[in-house]
Amino acid sequence: MSNIKVSVIMPMYNAKKLVSYSINSLLAQTLKEIEIIVVDDKSTDDTYAYCKELYRDEPRVRIVLAEKNGGPGEARTLGISLAVGEYITFLDSDDGIMPDALECMYAEAKKYNADVVHTTGILIPVAKSMPDDLMSLPENRLCPTTQDKNAPTETVVLSSDIGKRMDGWLMHMYQGNVWGKLFRREFLIDNEIVFPKMKMMEDIIYSLKALLTAKTYVQMPGNFIIYRITNESTSRGKRNTAFVAKLLRVMLQTNIEIPKCFNSVDYFKEHPEYITKTMKVLTAVGETMYVGPAYQKLGRETVEQDPLVRAVWEDFFGLQADYVSDLWYRNMDRLPPVADNLDMYDTYEYWEKKLEEHLAKESE
Secondary structure (H helix, E strand, O other): OOOOOOEEEEEEEEOOOOOHHHHHHHHHHOOOOOEEEEEEOOOOOOHHHHHHHHOOOOOOEEEEOOOOOOOOOHHHHHHHHHOOEEEEEEEOOEEOOOOOOHHHHHHHHHHHHEEEEEEEEEEEEOOOOOOOOOOHHHHHEEEEEOOOOOOOOEEEOOOHHHHHHHHHHHHOOOOOOOOOEEEEHHHHHHOOOOOOOOOOHHHHHHHHHHHOOOOOOEEEEEEEEOOOOOOOOOOOOOOOOOHHHHHHHHHHHHHHHHHHHHHHHHHHHOOOHHHHHHHHHHHHHHHHHHHHHHHHHHHHHHHHHHHHHHHHHHHHHHHHHHHHHHHHHHHHHHHHOOOOOOOHHHOOHHHEEEEEEEEHHOOO
């Protein structure tokens, strides 16, 4: 029987510059009974060879090469298939994790016999020149921020009432990232919780399925992940028609995947209204935070005539593409002006102000 308590899955793609710092933050964990499975998502540089050589003598690190580039969800799926730990967690290849993170999370998992342990916040590094090694920053340059609305101040076990869990999710009380969470491996296997074949928002759907099916779901306060704000996130990008096409495809894929997520839970056979509510929330987020600002910047004519956007409509709706897309364009034309705030959250100035507010509150 394996004595591995936690398997850490890390997808990476062209991550040579930063990945070693993320892996090293895992090797520095106070919980030693861990394995680190790093899945290279068919990098186009020498990231895979670099990591293989760098960690060839480290038994806790396994470097795996995916057969094709499928995005972080498919890379994580491959990692899970190789994992032997009692619990599974995830970390991105450019982030860091505090030394006692896995020990604290695992202790809560064992205490409550949890299927899922969900931490509520993250640490944002604040530096004019972001270091490659996030762990080198002093604690007074890490800004704690709570991701979950109305996050608890002590560990709580969520009600087994699925309706209450969904009401909390709809009110943004449980963030959808897969990092910062601990999943019992057998729970994931038994409930067939897998990442959909999408390159964005796959983590939201994965986390939601876990929330809906976990017998014991624990929410604990804690800021363990150091999240690099200057990364090249796939959910950000140039506000051009290619960006609109990519986000539109993800939104339409989500419309297909969300009903699948609910179909395996008996509760929703009697409460189908939650499927509609969920779709409205995700659509609203996609339109107001991502597609909306780009659409309003470019204008309907530019978006409508772009062949990449047109291809998305045809891929999903075939001969009905004109009819469905026209309804969508009309809806977008009625959308009130929306601020393009995403890039603001990636600035030193924004987080320096947040850090100053935090330090002032701490000194009171």
